[in-house]
Amino acid sequence: MPGRVWDRFLTEQDRAHVSMKPPKRIGFGNRPALLLIDLYRWVFGDRPEPILEAIKTWPGSCGLAGWNALPHIQTLLNTAREVRVPIVHVTGLAGAGVDEWAFRREDDKGNSSPEALERRRRKYDIVDEVAPLPGEAVLKKLSPSAFWGTPLVGHLNQLGTDTIITCGESTSGCVRASVVDGCTYRFRMIVVEECVFDRHEACHAINLFDMNQKYADVLPLAEAVEYLRSWRAEQPVQA
Amino acid sequence: MPGRVWDRFLTEQDRAHVSMKPPKRIGFGNRPALLLIDLYRWVFGDRPEPILEAIKTWPGSCGLAGWNALPHIQTLLNTAREVRVPIVHVTGLAGAGVDEWAFRREDDKGNSSPEALERRRRKYDIVDEVAPLPGEAVLKKLSPSAFWGTPLVGHLNQLGTDTIITCGESTSGCVRASVVDGCTYRFRMIVVEECVFDRHEACHAINLFDMNQKYADVLPLAEAVEYLRSWRAEQPVQA
Amino acid sequence: MPGRVWDRFLTEQDRAHVSMKPPKRIGFGNRPALLLIDLYRWVFGDRPEPILEAIKTWPGSCGLAGWNALPHIQTLLNTAREVRVPIVHVTGLAGAGVDEWAFRREDDKGNSSPEALERRRRKYDIVDEVAPLPGEAVLKKLSPSAFWGTPLVGHLNQLGTDTIITCGESTSGCVRASVVDGCTYRFRMIVVEECVFDRHEACHAINLFDMNQKYADVLPLAEAVEYLRSWRAEQPVQA
Amino acid sequence: MPGRVWDRFLTEQDRAHVSMKPPKRIGFGNRPALLLIDLYRWVFGDRPEPILEAIKTWPGSCGLAGWNALPHIQTLLNTAREVRVPIVHVTGLAGAGVDEWAFRREDDKGNSSPEALERRRRKYDIVDEVAPLPGEAVLKKLSPSAFWGTPLVGHLNQLGTDTIITCGESTSGCVRASVVDGCTYRFRMIVVEECVFDRHEACHAINLFDMNQKYADVLPLAEAVEYLRSWRAEQPVQA
Numbered sequence: 001m002p003g004r005v006w007d008r009f010l011t012e013q014d015r016a017h018v019s020m021k022p023p024k025r026i027g028f029g030n031r032p033a034l035l036l037i038d039l040y041r042w043v044f045g046d047r048p049e050p051i052l053e054a055i056k057t058w059p060g061s062c063g064l065a066g067w068n069a070l071p072h073i074q075t076l077l078n079t080a081r082e083v084r085v086p087i088v089h090v091t092g093l094a095g096a097g098v099d100e101w102a103f104r105r106e107d108d109k110g111n112s113s114p115e116a117l118e119r120r121r122r123k124y125d126i127v128d129e130v131a132p133l134p135g136e137a138v139l140k141k142l143s144p145s146a147f148w149g150t151p152l153v154g155h156l157n158q159l160g161t162d163t164i165i166t167c168g169e170s171t172s173g174c175v176r177a178s179v180v181d182g183c184t185y186r187f188r189m190i191v192v193e194e195c196v197f198d199r200h201e202a203c204h205a206i207n208l209f210d211m212n213q214k215y216a217d218v219l220p221l222a223e224a225v226e227y228l229r230s231w232r233a234e235q236p237v238q239a
Numbered sequence: 240m241p242g243r244v245w246d247r248f249l250t251e252q253d254r255a256h257v258s259m260k261p262p263k264r265i266g267f268g269n270r271p272a273l274l275l276i277d278l279y280r281w282v283f284g285d286r287p288e289p290i291l292e293a294i295k296t297w298p299g300s301c302g303l304a305g306w307n308a309l310p311h312i313q314t315l316l317n318t319a320r321e322v323r324v325p326i327v328h329v330t331g332l333a334g335a336g337v338d339e340w341a342f343r344r345e346d347d348k349g350n351s352s353p354e355a356l357e358r359r360r361r362k363y364d365i366v367d368e369v370a371p372l373p374g375e376a377v378l379k380k381l382s383p384s385a386f387w388g389t390p391l392v393g394h395l396n397q398l399g400t401d402t403i404i405t406c407g408e409s410t411s412g413c414v415r416a417s418v419v420d421g422c423t424y425r426f427r428m429i430v431v432e433e434c435v436f437d438r439h440e441a442c443h444a445i446n447l448f449d450m451n452q453k454y455a456d457v458l459p460l461a462e463a464v465e466y467l468r469s470w471r472a473e474q475p476v477q478a
Numbered sequence: 479m480p481g482r483v484w485d486r487f488l489t490e491q492d493r494a495h496v497s498m499k500p501p502k503r504i505g506f507g508n509r510p511a512l513l514l515i516d517l518y519r520w521v522f523g524d525r526p527e528p529i530l531e532a533i534k535t536w537p538g539s540c541g542l543a544g545w546n547a548l549p550h551i552q553t554l555l556n557t558a559r560e561v562r563v564p565i566v567h568v569t570g571l572a573g574a575g576v577d578e579w580a581f582r583r584e585d586d587k588g589n590s591s592p593e594a595l596e597r598r599r600r601k602y603d604i605v606d607e608v609a610p611l612p613g614e615a616v617l618k619k620l621s622p623s624a625f626w627g628t629p630l631v632g633h634l635n636q637l638g639t640d641t642i643i644t645c646g647e648s649t650s651g652c653v654r655a656s657v658v659d660g661c662t663y664r665f666r667m668i669v670v671e672e673c674v675f676d677r678h679e680a681c682h683a684i685n686l687f688d689m690n691q692k693y694a695d696v697l698p699l700a701e702a703v704e705y706l707r708s709w710r711a712e713q714p715v716q717a
Numbered sequence: 718m719p720g721r722v723w724d725r726f727l728t729e730q731d732r733a734h735v736s737m738k739p740p741k742r743i744g745f746g747n748r749p750a751l752l753l754i755d756l757y758r759w760v761f762g763d764r765p766e767p768i769l770e771a772i773k774t775w776p777g778s779c780g781l782a783g784w785n786a787l788p789h790i791q792t793l794l795n796t797a798r799e800v801r802v803p804i805v806h807v808t809g810l811a812g813a814g815v816d817e818w819a820f821r822r823e824d825d826k827g828n829s830s831p832e833a834l835e836r837r838r839r840k841y842d843i844v845d846e847v848a849p850l851p852g853e854a855v856l857k858k859l860s861p862s863a864f865w866g867t868p869l870v871g872h873l874n875q876l877g878t879d880t881i882i883t884c885g886e887s888t889s890g891c892v893r894a895s896v897v898d899g900c901t902y903r904f905r906m907i908v909v910e911e912c913v914f915d916r917h918e919a920c921h922a923i924n925l926f927d928m929n930q931k932y933a934d935v936l937p938l939a940e941a942v943e944y945l946r947s948w949r950a951e952q953p954v955q956a
Binding site: 484487489491492494495496529530533537579621622623626627650654659662664678679680681684685688692693 | 723726727728730731733734735737738768769772776818860861862865866889890894897898900901903916917918919920923924926927931932
């Protein structure tokens with residue numbers, strides 16, 4: 001797979017090392033699920049804006065990276081719905097009286113204008129474009145990983161899941177943390193490249209590299225879609 | 240703190256974003272512990288060699304990065320011993336009849352020469368320079384994070400620990416995973432910059448950036464040593 | 479402490495064994511929190527009734543045992559509020575699209591009358607007598623233990639908690655599971671005897687015995703209240 | 718299944734309740750594993766003795782209950798080996814520099830005679846009768862549950878396990894804690910009645926009742942053996 005997004009960030013020595021020891025593919029298993037991570041209002045804002053502009057009103061924004069990923073995520077989500085694999089949405093937990101994991105996470109708390117309060121109220125609302133349908137699991141978390149402080153691993157075990165197809169944000173934050181945990185729990189982890197995004201370009205690229213080296217297959221959307229369609233074709237008709 | 244190791248890897252937009260929203264310091268707490276991650280033979284080999292040379296015999300080597308970090312780690316470890324903070328070593332678990340987390344992790348398995356077998360036998364031996372002393376905790380793991388599949392969080396809770404000073408390898412692998420989990424469990428996480436290392440230069444830098452942005456304070460060794468000495472000076476004499 | 483509730487359930491040999499090896503007290507620590515487990519409508523119903531009558535409409539009812547414990551739980555909760563220790567309520571999670579832990583848990587599912595549906599809708603509502611106040615943590619779970627699938631351990635670590643005072647139901651179910659996990663995480667676990675209840679008398683008694691032997695101090699309400707008051711008296715005025 | 722071991726410990730009200738709401742069977746799944754919990758020297762001693770005699774030298778002994786269970790456990794283990802299901806042994810972790818979970822667990826620490834020291838040195842040795850064979854997993858823990866502080870859940874996920882057949886000790890301690898966790902992780906839990914034991918008769922009986930009501934099927938050995946044989950007969954020849 002020539003020309004990966006991380007190539008330009010690696011040093012000459014890094015590239016030499018990787019060419020001597022290219023990572024092997026993990027491969028898909030037989031019981032996939034789709035995991036959508038933190039596709040909430042706080043990282044989109046209400047309309048597409050370049051990140052340096054967007055953070056003036058939405059301090060957690062990922063700028064255009066999120067909006068550009070959104071149609072791809074919709075394609076992935078729609079395919080998962082068509083072929084009927086289990087779907088799990090994860091978002092932030094608010095109002096439980098428990099602090100978030102960050103001792104210093106940016107929260108725009110200095111700004112108490114009515115508009116800022118209204119934005120914070122909608123912070124963890126999953127955006128309309130990928131809103132959960134009835135019957136799809138929706139878990140809420142207070143930590144980077146979708147697995148920590150949620151019943152996710154139990155839910156996936158009950159379903160018999162062996163493969164988790166992942167999308168969402170941020171590549172270097174909650175996606176990365178969830179992929180490490182998923183791998184730790186011995187699921188086959190797949191990251192769909194067009195469907196994850198980040199607020200920093202270098203971090204997006206290098207975290208994709210890290211995950212592809214160690215924990216996951218980082219694959220193009222087309223390959224994930226093709227797998228899902230083949231998977232459905234192989235299921236018994238009544239499944 | 241001008242001139243960080245990650246600066247040259249960030250894009251122009253990344254730097255503009257960071258300058259608009261610089262991360263806040265977490266700060267040290269009152270009950271520190273030192274965590275040494277995966278300082279085992281497999282990533283050092285038996286003598287210092289440049290990485291591209293070293294991996295011919297030790298496929299998991301981090302090359303000179305590890306050997307260069309070792310004196311700094313010794314300074315940190317010796318200071319922790321002098322001021323008597325709890326010390327926890329973590330290494331890999333072998334021989335339990337359970338596979339590692341990686342479906343494809345490089346393990347030199349193709350090579351079954353007597354020399355290769357002997358190297359694999361010593362794989363998870365903590366190197367002499369930082370070998371545990373009697374009474375120091377030694378935990379063994381089968382996953383990236385020092386917290387997963389080990390009793391680490393229980394041990395630290397029993398000690399009343401609120402601050403974890405971290406060193407070891409790899410910056411982008413087990414250190415990163417442990418720092419995310421430590422932050423998730425609501426410990427104050429400190430990464431000592433000279434005392435962590437990686438097999439890829441870009442990943443070392445960007446993972447330090449990620450951790451400093453989101454989960455930890457990435458600090459110079461001198462600052463960690465100074466904190467530990469001040470901490471001791473403030474303890475009751477009998478402590 | 480002569481005359482414990484479990485005495486009549488033990489065999490002669492059991493009593494001889496215990497008299498040769500009486501359990502030692504764990505003792506209170508310095509940073510307590512109160513944990514209220516599963517005080518929801520499903521186990522009370524709308525009014526006190528003997529259990530064999532109550533389960534005809536509320537199949538999960540604990541009968542009078544719950545109603546009899548309620549005033550004691552209120553005393554404990556009010557004391558905790560007065561002395562301002564952290565308070566955590568735990569209840570069931572509904573509507574997340576994830577199944578409960580039980581493959582067979584009684585859920586009255588056969589009954590789809592409007593009344594039964596209305597009861598199920600209120601299933602996990604914490605009863606008014608001990609309803610959470612604003613600012614008190616409320617966590618929702620899908621498993622017996624309050625620790626699994628919730629951020630409870632992170633929350634307690636952030637607070638610096640070392641002692642968990644527990645009440646709620648059922649003694650042999652979610653209380654027991656939470657006490658084992660709390661002990662596992664190395665908190666000092668206290669079970670307030672008058673403030674826990676169960677749908678089976680033998681299980682209530684024997685699980686108190688088990689917890690007192692292995693994981694917790696099972697203490698009378700008066701002792702817990704006295705501890706909380708002394709604790710407050712020792713805090714700095716501004717605390 | 719008339720005449721269960723717990724019947725004589727239940728109150729009249731308990732029996733009336735159970736007869737109105739008998740527990741449903743969970744049933745076996747398709748991918749079983751055998752879990753042997755804490756079959757170490759500390760609970761057997763070196764020869765069969767009645768418990769009140771045995772605890773004079775082996776304070777953790779379960780007396781004859783353990784020795785009587787041993788042939789049944791051997792039958793179960795041998796069957797599992799014959800039909801080649803995955804086998805996991807769990808024992809205590811010693812020498813890691815980390816304290817056990819118990820603040821007060823009986824450890825015979827007051828006795829420092831050479832004989833007592835020698836007994837403690839062999840404390841967590843799995844007894845010869847059920848010693849692990851090469852290739853069988855052996856995990857070590859510092860807490861009641863086989864799942865906590867060990868990579869067990871990852872190991873079972875990697876194997877695709879959906880059913881855990883459990884034996885060992887104590888019924889009211891580590892077996893119970895492991896069964897609750899296994900159920901929480903959504904495995905089908907089976908407890909083989911003749912193959913678990915406890916130091917207290919009432920606790921053995923009531924914890925079997927609790928598990929059978931809430932978390933597991935408590936079944937006779939013959940049924941577990943029959944299932945394992947049928948399971949093998951249904952596997953493809955090469956499996």
